Amino acid sequence: MSNTKNINMKQVWQQDKDHYVHPWTDFSTFKEQGSMILADSDNVHVVDGEGKRYLDGIGGLWCVNIGYAREEMAQAIADQIMNIPYYSSFGHHTTVPAAQLSAKLAELAPGNLNHVFYGCGGSVANDTAVRIIHFYFNQLGKRSKKKIISRIDGYHGSTYMAMSITGVKFDHIGFDIEEELVHHISCPNPYRRPNDQSIEAFCDEKIQELEDKILELGPDNVAAFFAEPIMGAGGVIVPPKGYHRRSLDVCRKYGVLYVSDEVVTAFGRLGHMFASDDEFDIVPDMITCAKGLTSGYLPLGATIMSDDIYDVISVPQEDGALFTHGYTYSGHPVSCAAAIKNIEIMEREQLCEHVMDMGAYFEEQVKSLGDLPIVGDVRGRKFMMCIENVANKETKELINPDAAVGNRIADHCQARGLIVRPLAHMNVLSPPLTLTKENVDFLVSTLRESIEATTQDLKRDGFL
Incomplete structure (x- = not known):
């Protein structure tokens, strides 16, 4: 991992906010909130500008398959x-x-x-x-x-x-x-x-x-x-x-x-x-x-x-x-x-074989989240999975879009040291292919806690 101690992260945050036009930006929030700075990485983890470590559940953007910082x-x-x-x-x-x-x-x-x-x-x-x-x-x-x-x-x-x-x-x-x-x-x-x-x-x-x-x-x-x-x-x-x-x-x-x-x-x-x-x-x-x-x-x-x-x-x-x-x-x-x-x-390193083995375990564990009350569907294969959240599991009715349920779950995950991708009422998982069983267990247990916390938030705010 590189040494970023001498970088003024507050200045970087300001430079980014003032000058960098990001893909898929929500300008309604960006101009005040700016961006989360990712400064370091190691295998399946990334580290933000303040030194907090996260398991990367999205592999950068479907792509860091062999993991980060390979010498x-x-x-x-x-x-x-x-x-x-x-x-x-x-x-x-x-x-x-x-x-x-x-x-x-x-x-x-x-x-x-x-x-x-x-x-x-x-x-x-x-x-x-x-x-x-x-x-x-x-x-x-x-x-x-x-x-x-x-x-x-x-x-x-x-x-x-x-x-x-x-x-x-x-x-x-x-x-x-x-x-x-x-x-x-x-x-x-x-x-x-x-x-x-x-x-x-x-x-x-x-x-x-x-x-x-x-x-x-x-x-x-x-x-x-x-x-x-x-x-x-x-x-x-x-x-x-x-x-x-x-x-x-x-x-x-x-x-x-x-x-x-x-x-x-x-x-x-x-x-x-x-x-x-x-x-x-x-x-x-x-x-x-x-x-x-x-x-x-x-x-x-x-x-x-x-x-x-x-x-x-x-x-x-x-x-x-x-x-x-x-x-x-x-x-x-x-x-x-x-x-x-x-x-x-x-x-x-036989990563394809590893995905067949560990990916099957990952798929099985993510699908176990289907017992949660707002999880309507868990789908995908191996290290490419999606959780679709709904208001009613029987009718498949969606939660009010104003609730931003995917974002809420992603925020709860991030607070717990996990990055997942929100897509409207869904959350997508596409981690590095080098995940271990321990990594999978942390990812899924953190997701469960985050979905449960989001469910309570939605009830509090009148969306459920």
């Missing part, structure tokens, strides 16, 4: 900086880490997904997917195939196109999105299906909805379907068994490409390097990934595509024409070196 990661990054910190990958230049990582990702990805395009995060990976897909169909002479289908409550990023594909309506408030190109179908959330509907009938309905949407728009106009294996920021929605396999079959039927957004699920969160095939029995046309690719140590995202797509886009569209897509930091050698070391650590 060999720091050394790998430093070594690459001293070799060559940067060079443009435009045209016919490359660096050792970019080439080596590409080969490793091709080895790990399912099926014939053997070609990698790099950006600096998940949003860019999804933007790149759209641009390459449009180029692919142009190359095939199918220039009308442009429309994208995604799902309500799906999250795919915050750049203009990625946010347009995102189906979380709350995130669109006040912002423009592309509404002609992108179309949404409903969320496959089994918890919110009608009480008299079987899970099988619910799945049938969602698959039919996808096919109906393709037919409504016209198969000649639909380019791709974007889907997270498990929907993350939309509330950790695990679709019914067979949903992804059947969705892929529908896409194949109408010549629609299937993009599996594994920005959250890849690199161990569900116990696999990639979840598409190993967990959900699909080999998509593209996989987008980021976050766990470097465990958040440096920004990096990747769009991994099939041989079939590459074979089309790698043919010059006309004499002298180039594949004119890319970024200054595509294949950044230091970020790629971090990803290589990250994967090496995961394989050497």
Whole structure:
């Protein structure tokens, strides 16, 4: 852990409040409260500017998979900086880490997904997917195939196109999105299906909805379907068994490409390097990934595509024409070196196997919170879990939004030394993959205390 004793934290807090425009900021409170300063870290814990230690129940933001402050990661990054910190990958230049990582990702990805395009995060990976897909169909002479289908409550990023594909309506408030190109179908959330509907009938309905949407728009106009294996920021929605396999079959039927957004699920969160095939029995046309690719140590995202797509886009569209897509930091050698070391650590320490074991225990223990009176649903898999809080467990009626129940629970957790993520009436858990049984027990017992304390607060304030 670094020495921050000589840093004036009050000054840092003021500088941040005065000048740093944060993502997803609540300006109604930020201008007075400012930000919590995180100053140090160690494995599964972070330390604030006042020296208080917290178990990080959200892994930074779904991403610090190997844990914090790994010295060999720091050394790998430093070594690459001293070799060559940067060079443009435009045209016919490359660096050792970019080439080596590409080969490793091709080895790990399912099926014939053997070609990698790099950006600096998940949003860019999804933007790149759209641009390459449009180029692919142009190359095939199918220039009308442009429309994208995604799902309500799906999250795919915050750049203009990625946010347009995102189906979380709350995130669109006040912002423009592309509404002609992108179309949404409903969320496959089994918890919110009608009480008299079987899970099988619910799945049938969602698959039919996808096919109906393709037919409504016209198969000649639909380019791709974007889907997270498990929907993350939309509330950790695990679709019914067979949903992804059947969705892929529908896409194949109408010549629609299937993009599996594994920005959250890849690199161990569900116990696999990639979840598409190993967990959900699909080999998509593209996989987008980021976050766990470097465990958040440096920004990096990747769009991994099939041989079939590459074979089309790698043919010059006309004499002298180039594949004119890319970024200054595509294949950044230091970020790629971090990803290589990250994967090496995961394989050497058998973190996927650890997630299968400890993640199963974590899932079981979190689900034990279902006996609490305001907990309506506990869902997810392994180290990707969500608690949905309700006013009435029988009717699934939500607590008044003014109660900010997710925030209240998160505040109680933070006071007890645990960070969880509030999402409206829900709380999300996505801790580092290195949790021990002791860590799991602390996390779950602290959550239980915090939900119980929140329940008393809600009763006191007239929300229950």
